[in-house]
Amino acid sequence: MPEGHSVHRIANLLGHMFAGHVLDASSPQGRFTDGAKLLNQTMLHRTYARGKHLFAVFDGDRILRVHLGIYGAWDVASATGTTQRAGAAGPQVVTSLGAPRKKRGTNPDLAQENFPPEPVGQVRLRLLDEFFVADLRGPTACEVLNPDEAEAIENRLGPDPLVDGVDAGRQEFVRRMSATSTPVGLALMNQNVVSGIGNVYRAEILFRHRLDPFVPSRSLTDDTLEALWDDWCALLAEGVKTGVMMTRNDLDEEGRQLAFSKTAHRYFVYGRAGEPCRVCGRRVELVVAAARKLYFCPSCQQGAV
DNA sequence: TCACAATGAACAA
DNA sequence: TGTTCCTTGTGAC
Numbered sequence: 366m367p368e369g370h371s372v373h374r375i376a377n378l379l380g381h382m383f384a385g386h387v388l389d390a391s392s393p394q395g396r397f398t399d400g401a402k403l404l405n406q407t408m409l410h411r412t413y414a415r416g417k418h419l420f421a422v423f424d425g426d427r428i429l430r431v432h433l434g435i436y437g438a439w440d441v442a443s444a445t446g447t448t449q450r451a452g453a454a455g456p457q458v459v460t461s462l463g464a465p466r467k468k469r470g471t472n473p474d475l476a477q478e479n480f481p482p483e484p485v486g487q488v489r490l491r492l493l494d495e496f497f498v499a500d501l502r503g504p505t506a507c508e509v510l511n512p513d514e515a516e517a518i519e520n521r522l523g524p525d526p527l528v529d530g531v532d533a534g535r536q537e538f539v540r541r542m543s544a545t546s547t548p549v550g551l552a553l554m555n556q557n558v559v560s561g562i563g564n565v566y567r568a569e570i571l572f573r574h575r576l577d578p579f580v581p582s583r584s585l586t587d588d589t590l591e592a593l594w595d596d597w598c599a600l601l602a603e604g605v606k607t608g609v610m611m612t613r614n615d616l617d618e619e620g621r622q623l624a625f626s627k628t629a630h631r632y633f634v635y636g637r638a639g640e641p642c643r644v645c646g647r648r649v650e651l652v653v654a655a656a657r658k659l660y661f662c663p664s665c666q667q668g669a670v
Numbered sequence: 671t672c673a674c675a676a677t678g679a680a681c682a683a
Numbered sequence: 684t685g686t687t688c689c690t691t692g693t694g695a696c
Contacts, residue, residue, distance in 0.1 A: 367677060367678095368677050371677080396689095417677095417678080417679095432678080432679080433677090433678080433689095434678045434679070434688085434689060434690095435675095435676055435677070435678045435679085435689080435690095436675095436676055436677090436678085436689070436690055436691070437678090437689070437690080438690085438691090463677090486690075486691075487689085487690060487691090489689090502689090502690065502691085503689050503690040503691075504689070504690095505678060505679065505680090505688070505689055506679090506680095506689095507689095554678090556678090556679085563677045563678075564676090564677055564678085565677050566677080567677095610677080635677090655684090656678095656679095656684085656685080656686095657678085658676095
């Protein structure tokens with residue numbers, strides 16, 4: 366999935382597009398017909414994210430909760446070709462947020478009279494008004510909750526720097542990480558311990574701190590845990606700002622630009638099994654843990670394996 | 671045409 | 684620990 370940074374970006378974008386407006390809601394695919402009916406012709410008040418969960422608060426205490434899972438995505442298009450609610454250009458895809466999508470982007474075939482575009486593929490939920498359309502496909506969760514139900518879900522989630530604040534979140538993070546003997550590599554992925562970290566950020570954060578993924582979370586010092594948290598806060602802020610998971614801190618400005626344009630250059634270890642560690646040259650290892658691929662350098666992340 | 675992977679998590683056993 | 688669900692794009696045949 367889209368790790369936490371994407372979900373915050375989606376929340377920001379949907380809020381920018383739709384907050385304060387009455388929306389048409391439908392389920393072109395037909396798998397969310399009842400839920401869409403609850404939201405149809407209802408005003409969207411605000412949107413926000415906690416970790417990987419997106420919440421959209423509609424009139425009448427109806428809260429849409431969406432979790433993109435491993436390959437969900439939102440496609441957003443505009444009648445005006447901009448992210449503004451007025452303009453003169455033809456409709457186009459503004460952006461695609463969520464799982465990686467290739468061959469997306471502006472569709473030159475779209476003409477102004479074609480807004481909104483026909484849904485393509487399995488669109489679970491379409492939100493629409495005069496200016497914008499947002500299509501949701503492939504979510505692992507898409508449901509309408511009441512405020513109590515939404516609160517219950519939020520309460521069980523670990524801290525999110527952008528919701529709880531850096532300082533309050535840090536204490537909670539240290540508390541929850543210190544309370545589990547689970548390997549740190551798994552604890553960081555547990556959304557009840559900390560919100561928003563996924564498989565990419567997990568691997569990269571561990572490398573950035575030269576931590577053995579298999580060391581029990583509880584064995585780490587408070588100083589180490591605080592440094593992990595602060596690093597996550599910085600990475601998340603950067604990710605929300607740029608939309609890119611850029612986790613390397615060993616690059617000059619030129620290298621950074623290159624890494625931004627090519628995923629292959631963007632990470633220390635993620636997706637680099639068998640390739641040389643960027644720091645020590647030893648081969649990056651890949652282990653499947655809890656059904657997810659965990660990448661690490663057995664030399665830099667001392668004691669691993 | 672088909673198998674498969676992908677930034678995830680719930681559930682069963 | 685293993686299975687299941689969600690959808691799409693790619694690469695091998």
